[in-house]
Amino acid sequence: MHQSSIIILGIESSCDDTAAAIISDGKVLANIIANQEVHKKYGGVVPELASRAHQQNIVPVVDATLKRAGVNKNDITAIAFTNGPGLLGSLLVGSSFAKTLSIGLNIPAIAVNHMQGHILAHFIQELNEEKEIPEFPFLCLTVSGGHTQIVRVDDFFKMEVIGETIDDAAGEAFDKVAKMLQLPYPGGPLVDKYAKEGNPNRFSFPHPKVEGVNFSFSGLKTSILYFLQKELKTNPDFINENIKDICAGVQKTIVDILIEKLVKAVNETNIKQIAIAGGVSANSGLRTALQSLTQEDIRVFIPKFEYCTDNAAMIAITGYYNYIKNQDFSKNSIPNARMKL
Ligand code: KG4
Numbered sequence: 001m002h003q004s005s006i007i008i009l010g011i012e013s014s015c016d017d018t019a020a021a022i023i024s025d026g027k028v029l030a031n032i033i034a035n036q037e038v039h040k041k042y043g044g045v046v047p048e049l050a051s052r053a054h055q056q057n058i059v060p061v062v063d064a065t066l067k068r069a070g071v072n073k074n075d076i077t078a079i080a081f082t083n084g085p086g087l088l089g090s091l092l093v094g095s096s097f098a099k100t101l102s103i104g105l106n107i108p109a110i111a112v113n114h115m116q117g118h119i120l121a122h123f124i125q126e127l128n129e130e131k132e133i134p135e136f137p138f139l140c141l142t143v144s145g146g147h148t149q150i151v152r153v154d155d156f157f158k159m160e161v162i163g164e165t166i167d168d169a170a171g172e173a174f175d176k177v178a179k180m181l182q183l184p185y186p187g188g189p190l191v192d193k194y195a196k197e198g199n200p201n202r203f204s205f206p207h208p209k210v211e212g213v214n215f216s217f218s219g220l221k222t223s224i225l226y227f228l229q230k231e232l233k234t235n236p237d238f239i240n241e242n243i244k245d246i247c248a249g250v251q252k253t254i255v256d257i258l259i260e261k262l263v264k265a266v267n268e269t270n271i272k273q274i275a276i277a278g279g280v281s282a283n284s285g286l287r288t289a290l291q292s293l294t295q296e297d298i299r300v301f302i303p304k305f306e307y308c309t310d311n312a313a314m315i316a317i318t319g320y321y322n323y324i325k326n327q328d329f330s331k332n333s334i335p336n337a338r339m340k341l
């Protein structure tokens, strides 16, 4: 390892994934995630169980990450950790671990906002390939299980939310509809899987009327519930027989709502570079719809799958830019479950 490399250990534990990553001079050397299977049977994340699983996983995950990266702990420059938003008990595990290790190694601990991490995931570089990165300013549609926002990104640390959901997040809508379809948690990826083989135009659902570039998904959820209840009355096997077309219709509606507002934001700001981030940016329908916007002289940035859903490489890259841009990271931060961007 080159002496002057800046090596950041990233730690992410905001929800139900325990993750660690090593980024050296902006390039990923290792990125490991331990998923928590324990929540599947409850149909959603159980906070107490998540904290406990983080405690079990964090040491082995960090250990494996250092080994895979070929980095000795004494060579780490700083530790970046997720400080919020997220589940408080989960955040406490990662932040306490990161701070304690940083004291032991006598290096800085850098508190990172998870949502900023999702956006800065666009700046992660692989070891042997130079990837095109967005130029400032750009717009980022951040869509996850807890957030749906359009963010104007003027610089690494100058971001402004210009629109957001007034109720449910897009990922939440995917997961709640999946639950109605009796699919296991988290249902988003399964809806995506079935949608690929279905007809998106057989069942259509109404779009909400929301001001500006804000979103709403709770009405959609209710209209799908009523639709299913009505169909199940005449055919108890309706879901089984039509799962692919239902998923395709639901996915098309959610994607259309997202794209409609994104295009509106482009027109209002005249910023023609757009990026997507967060778990729902793994959705194939959303990725395809965005690609097709490229034709209208818009530049589109879509992260690799592994950097869409929660991961620690995005926390490490945010820590890296904090470090090299001399941001103030010295304060003794306390995890904040409702941290804003
Ligand atoms: O960013 P993320 O991993 O965690 C949060 O910070 O919330 O996002 C998780 C969300 C879940 O709601 C999950 O169902 C959704 O992202 N998701 C998807 C897909 N992959 C993950 N939704 C639709 N299609 C997908 N392929």
Ligand code: ZN
Binding pocket: 114, 118, 144, 145, 278, 279, 309, 310
């Ligand atoms: Zn996330």
